[in-house]
Amino acid sequence: MTTRTTLSVLLLGAGLLLAGRxxxxxxxxxxxxxxxxPIRLQGKVVxxxxxxxxxxxxxxTVKDGKPEVWMIEGGTPNTLLRRGVTRETVKVGTExxxxxxxxxxxxxxxxxxxxxxxxxxxxxxxxxxxxGAPKDGRDPGEAPKKPGGR
Amino acid sequence: MxxxxxxxxxxxxxxxAAAGLASLAxxxxxxxxxAGIAKPWTMPRTADGKPxxxxxxxxxxxxxxxxxQGVSNLVLSEAEAAKMEKATADRVERLNQDSDPNRPAPPxxxxxxxxxxxxxGGYNNFWLDPGERVAxxxxxxxxxxxxxxxxxxxxxxxxxxxxxxxxxxxxxAGRGQYDHPEFRPLAERCLLSFGPTTPLIPNYFYNNNLxxxxxxxxxxxxxxxxxxxxxxxxxxxxVPKHIRPWMGDSIGHWEGDTLVVDTTNFPLQQPxxxxxxxxxxxxxxxxxxxxTINYRFTVEDPTTFARPFTGEIPFRAxxxxxxxxxxxxxxxxxxxxxxxxxxxxxxxxxxK
Amino acid sequence: MIGSKAVREISVxxxxxxxxxxxxxxxxxxxxxxxxxxxxxxxxxxLNGIWQALNTANYDVRSHSAxxxxxxxxxxxxxxxxxxxxxxxxIGAVPGGVGVVEGDExxxxxxxxxxxxxxxxxxxxxxxxxxxxxPGVPRANYLPHPFQILHSDKAIFFSYxxxxxxRNIYLKDPGEAPVDSWMGQSAGKWEGDTLVVTVTGMNDQTWFDRAGNxxxxxxxxxxxxxxQGPDHLWYEATIEDPGTFSRPWKIRMPLYRHINPNARLNxxxxxxxxxxxxxxxxxxxxx
Numbered sequence: 124m125t126t127r128t129t130l131s132v133l134l135l136g137a138g139l140l141l142a143g144r145x146x147x148x149x150x151x152x153x154x155x156x157x158x159x160x161p162i163r164l165q166g167k168v169v170x171x172x173x174x175x176x177x178x179x180x181x182x183x184t185v186k187d188g189k190p191e192v193w194m195i196e197g198g199t200p201n202t203l204l205r206r207g208v209t210r211e212t213v214k215v216g217t218e219x220x221x222x223x224x225x226x227x228x229x230x231x232x233x234x235x236x237x238x239x240x241x242x243x244x245x246x247x248x249x250x251x252x253x254x255g256a257p258k259d260g261r262d263p264g265e266a267p268k269k270p271g272g273r
Numbered sequence: 274m275x276x277x278x279x280x281x282x283x284x285x286x287x288x289x290a291a292a293g294l295a296s297l298a299x300x301x302x303x304x305x306x307x308a309g310i311a312k313p314w315t316m317p318r319t320a321d322g323k324p325x326x327x328x329x330x331x332x333x334x335x336x337x338x339x340x341x342q343g344v345s346n347l348v349l350s351e352a353e354a355a356k357m358e359k360a361t362a363d364r365v366e367r368l369n370q371d372s373d374p375n376r377p378a379p380p381x382x383x384x385x386x387x388x389x390x391x392x393x394g395g396y397n398n399f400w401l402d403p404g405e406r407v408a409x410x411x412x413x414x415x416x417x418x419x420x421x422x423x424x425x426x427x428x429x430x431x432x433x434x435x436x437x438x439x440x441x442x443x444x445x446a447g448r449g450q451y452d453h454p455e456f457r458p459l460a461e462r463c464l465l466s467f468g469p470t471t472p473l474i475p476n477y478f479y480n481n482n483l484x485x486x487x488x489x490x491x492x493x494x495x496x497x498x499x500x501x502x503x504x505x506x507x508x509x510x511x512v513p514k515h516i517r518p519w520m521g522d523s524i525g526h527w528e529g530d531t532l533v534v535d536t537t538n539f540p541l542q543q544p545x546x547x548x549x550x551x552x553x554x555x556x557x558x559x560x561x562x563x564x565t566i567n568y569r570f571t572v573e574d575p576t577t578f579a580r581p582f583t584g585e586i587p588f589r590a591x592x593x594x595x596x597x598x599x600x601x602x603x604x605x606x607x608x609x610x611x612x613x614x615x616x617x618x619x620x621x622x623x624x625k
Numbered sequence: 626m627i628g629s630k631a632v633r634e635i636s637v638x639x640x641x642x643x644x645x646x647x648x649x650x651x652x653x654x655x656x657x658x659x660x661x662x663x664x665x666x667x668x669x670x671x672l673n674g675i676w677q678a679l680n681t682a683n684y685d686v687r688s689h690s691a692x693x694x695x696x697x698x699x700x701x702x703x704x705x706x707x708x709x710x711x712x713x714x715x716i717g718a719v720p721g722g723v724g725v726v727e728g729d730e731x732x733x734x735x736x737x738x739x740x741x742x743x744x745x746x747x748x749x750x751x752x753x754x755x756x757x758x759x760p761g762v763p764r765a766n767y768l769p770h771p772f773q774i775l776h777s778d779k780a781i782f783f784s785y786x787x788x789x790x791x792r793n794i795y796l797k798d799p800g801e802a803p804v805d806s807w808m809g810q811s812a813g814k815w816e817g818d819t820l821v822v823t824v825t826g827m828n829d830q831t832w833f834d835r836a837g838n839x840x841x842x843x844x845x846x847x848x849x850x851x852x853q854g855p856d857h858l859w860y861e862a863t864i865e866d867p868g869t870f871s872r873p874w875k876i877r878m879p880l881y882r883h884i885n886p887n888a889r890l891n892x893x894x895x896x897x898x899x900x901x902x903x904x905x906x907x908x909x910x911x912x
Contacts, residue, residue, distance in 0.1 A: 151389075151391060151458075151461065151610065152389060152390055152391035152393050152394075152395050152396075153391025153392055153393060154391070154450075154461075154610045154613075155606055155609045155610045155613060156391070156393040157393075157617070158381075158382055158383030158384075158392045158393050159381060159382060159383075161378040161379045161380065161381055162378055163376070163377055163378035172603065173804040173805075174599070174602065175498075175597075175598045175599055175600050175603055176463065176598075176600050176606060177603070177605065177606060178400075179603075179605065194605075196396065196606070197396055197397075197400055198396050198397075198400025198401065198479070199400065199479055199480060199598070200596075200804060201479070201480050201497065201596040201598060202399075202400060202401070202402040202479045202480065203399075203400070204594075204596050204803045204804065205402075205593045205594070205596075208803070209803040209804070210803065210804050210805075220374055220376075222376060222377070222378055223379065223393065223394065224379065224383075224393040224394070226609050226613050227609075227610075227613030227614065227616060227617045228609060228613040228615075228616040228617075229616055229620065230612075230616060231609070231612070233609060235393055235394065235395065235396055236396045236397065237379060237393065237394035237396060237397075238372055238376070238394070238397060239396075239397060240371070240372045240374065242374055243371070243374060244371035244372045244373055244374040245371050246369060246372065246397055246399055247397070247399075248397075248399050248400075249399060270351060270354035270357070270358045270406065270407050270414060271354060271406055271407050271408070271409035319777065319778065320665065320666030320667075320778060325779070327777060327779045327780060328779075449909065451909075452908065452909035452910070453908050453909065454904045454907075454908075455900070462896070462897070462900065463896055464894060464896055464897055484780075484782075484793060486775045486777055486779075486780040486782045487777055488673055488775055488776065488777050490673070491673075491773075491775055493782055493784065495782070495791060495793070499789075500789060500790070500791050501789060502782075502784040502789065502791050504773065504775075504784060504889075504890065506889065512889075516891075518892040519892065519894060594799060595793070596803075596804075596806070597806035597807065597808060599758075599759050599806065599807045599808075601757065601758070601896040602758050602759060602807060602830070607904065608903070608904060608907065611904055611907035611908075612907050614907075614909070615907055615909070618909075
């Protein structure tokens, strides 16, 4: 490898060191959203993008009498799909409340879904039982099995 | 380590293999036998007599990679393990409670959340699926995945490795981590997942699922994220040094009933704890019952780590499906991060 | 008229030839790390291997003449390569091909036919292959990149070199796909020696080729993989999409197995290669 190649290779990913990243380099919410731009929105779901790495919930709100569509970032849909959630679970037109922070790019109407709920406060995508039922099929009221799943 | 060596097993005829398959499926779906009624278990085998590692497995666990400070033993008591699992379950229950519909916007200046949540509160806990169970290996509840060094923590790095890190930091002087896509983590660029795929350490967030398909010549390990299929060439030799695929280059062989996979040729761009050029990972897959593969990995790189380290992770059979994780195609996040940095520089008039 | 004795002789000759052919197939010289059996222990034809199409279907699934480029502008005399592709010269030109569509016609509904034209004219902005997006089915099978089939008694799995796309072929139908995906949901079963795969749940984002041939999210693809000897598969795909086409239509082509013993998939994680294209405008500095 030439010296220049070595240098350029060393530079790649070197930004990680500045960010102080450890082994588990999860998506950097702090890199995308602006802690100085909090938002609270209430509106109707107009579109659900069931995509990775993040689901995007499009919400139409009203601002100064005019409709405004915001994109709200969620998590991976795969987790929800395994819990029985489908594209039918939250229908277009559902009213939701979102609090979060706008993207650092203020030209975009996008925010993180810090907390996304129905209008009665229930979390948007609960497990099908609604109480975070364990995935091993055990009834939530049943006494826990031995730890480790054995 | 208690497992029987089975040499000289006759190759099963097709019909017998099919019957074995059917009974295996029954055992897997029924789950564990009630205590005291031991179901005799025989190793399921492929037509060429090798242990059958195929299926969908989860490596999710609440046992951390490194032993927490203040915990000296590798093995936890049942009570300690139960306590850990209850704490996790309680936390999930708490975070699933209803919110106040009249809640205001979160605080100006950030909500104080740390780690991945990045002072903006991340997103709801229902998106996560980090695991619910303490890792059990050979009947032991484990306090860490790392078993060697004996303190369960990563070994020290070498002076050479520290010098390399310093050199990189120096080169980044005057540059920002949001200046170019190449400075972002591979996961944010959708090039690889945010946990390593070699070795197969869980990421403690979600989608900790893998599928194994096995033929006499190849073993394919699919990680759900980022639809990464690692194809191990059984009896193969490594590719030339200048060829460095993102997950490294894997070759394998059988030692009795254990599949041994040897991986080198890792890319230089995202080191594993500082190790890249000379990173060498040895993985051992051993099926121990109907629902479990014991996975053991050793990482060595004398130019980075003062000594090799070894970990053990139970892979648990699951009948859940792996879904497509098409990351790049929906990657609004990367463009948001980069355009956000540019927008912020303009708004705040920052030079850097 | 052929007499009955002659018929018997011809029949015997045909059967003998078939037996010899099968014998040859089973006795093929060793390739890869071990001798490649013609069938797995469960009797299914062995689909293991690295496969690739040898045609120009990825340029245009219909028959087509060679042309100067994939993107044009109206020139002073004839259309000429558009500015972004001029520098490629002959490397950017499109080779001719016989086409893989039965009947050489794609039965578009009128609106969909218009959209195909628009796709082709706006190719640089619209072709998902350019952005290294997952190619979908059937295009993944005839890209200019090989793919590996891993076939055991329990599973059939396709690993594509292009973008690291993958397809797990469910041997037990998991029911309706809960959301759409780029590569769809594949459910497979055997009909004799033919693997039949039904692909549903694909989104509307993928194309059939670089000519702008497209589909909706209603599309269902039924594939048939029929071995012809150890190194060839006949591949057929029937496309049904009432949102786009007036009737089902079919493509058909051979797939060739790489017989070089050192054949392996090489990584083509093109996501990295398109970062300048997609994110270059967000760089802090161009240099």
